[in-house]
Amino acid sequence: MTDLLEPRAIGRDLARRDGVAKVRGTATYAFETPVEHPAYAHPVQATVARGRVTAVDTSAAEALDGVLVVLTPSTAERLASTDDAELAVLQTDEVGFRGQLVGVVVAETSELARQAADLVRVAYEERQHDSVLSVDRDDLYAPEQVNAGHETDTAEGDVGAAMASAAVALERTYSTAMYHNNPLEPHATTALWDPAAEVPLTLWDSTQGVHPDRATVCRVLGLEERQVRVVCPYIGGGFGSKGTPHANVVLAAMAARALPGRPVKLALTRQQMFSLAGYRTPTIQQVQLAADRSGRLSAIAIDVVEQTSRIKEFAEQTGVPTRMMYASPNRRTTHRLAALDVPVPSWMRAPGECPGMFGPEVALDELADELGLDPVDLRIRNEPEVDPETGKPWSSRHLVECLREGAQRFGWADRPAPRHRDGAWLVGTGVASSVYPTMRQATSTARIRYADGRYVAEIGAADLGTGTWTTLPQVAADALGVDVDDVEVRIGDTEYPIASVAGGSSGLNTWGSALVVAAREFRGKFGRRPEDGDEATGDVDQAAQDEDHAAYAFGAQFVEARVHADTGEVRVPRLLGVFACGRIVNPRTARSQFVGGMTMGLSMALHENSVWDPQVGQVANHDLAEYHVTVNADVGDVQAHWLDEHDPYVNAMGSKGIGEIGIVGTAAAVVNAVHRATGVRVRDLPVTLDKLLTGLD
């Protein structure tokens, strides 16, 4: 048990501290960093999906006035570490996917760099590429583990036997599409290599973690941490794609090192982000459910097939939520990968949970249909008393309460009959559950100093638009027992103590815990009347850590969908979510995380789809005109509510993390609502009108 902080600043609806600067445009993002006399870099990308670079002719590019440097696989510096093939930029002639970096041009202006990059002639020996994901491939393999260190496969009991003997057995295949994170701010870096300086390399990089970013860059370039500084006060979104540095960061550093003393700016274009900045793998999910007539599950299983790049493995943990979500004596989860000639997949908001709560949550709806049960009741009937995976008690689990409160707020009981028609529109409602593990990272340190009557806390944390600039002062204020206006928190710079990545919805849990330890240290050393310059630090690993409970946030999402009876167009006028995520530190920034997550879930349900073209070997619709993200006109009434949940086990704030759970389950709820409206069950995302037309009369 942890002593929860007495919430005074915590829980207050404070406006963003960085809001004014952002609205006024004075908040500087990586590419805009004011530097003296910058040069501009533009990448050259492979135009074959697999093969070898046989020759690079840079003469036309170099002949242009104002071109400063052209780097190719044969002229680029040799990197200290090439273990990570994604980051082994320009180290080999081999091309592992279309769009891979094969060169870079640095010039006086960005236009010139782009023009010169077009003039670099690359000759290839092209090989047959293979980029089609399917369950029938004979080269599917089991990775050693899946993302976040989870086991690849788990099994308990005998799913096959349970399926054979159950009153109702359901076996279905679902698929989610390939998705690209597409933050508004592109991946961008301003890099300065000044060999004579005390800190020779400075990267103003758009990153979800300056310290992890620096660690990777140091490893790849063979530099000491004290030789590199990474700065990132503001991020225009990342959703995971800026959680680990991608090839563009290494390229920017290499370009700067080729031009000592001159800052070099590199921003990926939107098109380039479709091959260089990570993405969510498409998934194929074979789901099995067995139940008795009352809806009690006797088996639940998910067998996942997904892809990774041949040059680097990333295994999304899609099957993981099925391990703990519902009670069932027989259970199985597996992950199989195809290693293809495709770009390298990576983190995207709620890796694992987001795709993994699609198939099973639709399958439950199909089961409810077969049993003639209310899908809310079906979920409640399968509520596990303890974590089915570990047998541990829950630190707190209020899924049932979320379902009930959501149903009540949404008006679920009065929902229209199947295929209800309102004018030209068919109307239906649907539900699905949400879940996200409560995490805390092992490393993070906060330093608190007293200066001029104020407390200044420093920690190299990140605010990727989530509200960290605002919420960390709330935590620090309560930990110190002072007014929030007396606290300043500084983040986004490796000059500040080490902090973990903003990922896994763990940021506040981790950095807040370090702040609480530091505040305790500070008060222990200096009491309540400190003097100027008094300073203390605290590490997250000194915070109380509970090992005895399974800690997760839960939620329930309700959707009203309307389908045009003539054209099959889908509109979603209502999305309502109720979440149980521990204590909410700031309702204002929390609400935008929930609403943003749910909207992104809607986008996944109806619109987003990186259309993979296996003939060309790239994403066909690689810009925001063709890669559709839900727009305002698609978004109706989106409501996020939360329970007042008190969890004494997770951390001193009582917080569970809220950045990702909003996107979990939404797409399933939409599919379930569309089914209720039309009778058509769409098992392959996105739900586009062509999949509904044949079912409309």
Add this chain to the structure above:
Amino acid sequence: MKPFAYARPGSVAEAVRDVAAEPAAVFLAGGTNLVDHLKLGVARPDLVVDVRTLTSREISDLPDGGLRLGAASTNSEVAADRRVRERYPVLAEALLAGATGQLRNTATTGGNPLQRTRCVYFQDVTTACNKRDPGSGCSAVGGYTRHHAVLGVPAALPDPTAPETCTATHPSDMAVALAALDAQVQVLGPAGERTIPFADLHRLPGDDPSRDTVLEHGELITALDLPPLPAGARSAYRKVRDRASYAFALVSVAAVVTADGPGSSTVRIALGGVAHKPWRATRAEQVLRGGPLTEDAVRAAMAAELAAAQPQPGIDGGNGFKIPLLTRTVVATLRELVEATR
């Protein structure tokens, strides 16, 4: 981006002369399409001649009761014009269904019908495309065909390596309405002025997919004329797309219905998103001429129109869904127009 010279001459005549004199010259209007293409390397002109402030921005009444839209009038201005909204709702609706407010404030009457296809391969210079790079082949065959043509394409599956292969669609909404309105295009070229019926402005790929229209190099659109519609005519535009706004049409329908007498009416139908040009559904119009506009009659008419339609196989099932979708959308659009006429 390739460097180019930029010119803003003093008159339309000079602009035409400048472009005619330079083989790699283009006109620039709002730039919402051309500037993207300059950045992507899809357009690689040596000279860009800005006509935005040279052609007329006026929307003026014509003696026959029609309207003249100056080439520089913006899509927003035309959509908001009271005369357009009252007399040609199909045009106002088509414009408002296109792009976004910001784009419509910049896009022009002259530029909109001349915007180029959104085919993803046309826009990506690293892939083969006969329209962008004649003779290089067509990457869309068996590829991403969701936004591609089903009408005006060869009966057999096109050959990806043949130089004439192109299944691109014309993306403009405005142009579909103009086709249904029998607009006239006023053109000034090196050889003087000429008028082109809108239906003849755009072409099918034929043996030269690189050419979208019949305009010759150096020919400038100066205005579009809208002839008056018969008394009592009703018109509407219906666009079906993958999201509620800011998306190109999967299919669209521009329809004009005039009641000729009890149980008889004349219909004009133009279809968007389905062919290399805005597709005037003349066969369907013929079938419907003089008869009652019942849903069965409309379905039969569309069956005749779509008899030669060719779905293009491709990723995610290709674009065969457009064929039933077209019929359903036409039926719904005419149903609403007829109900409104009653």
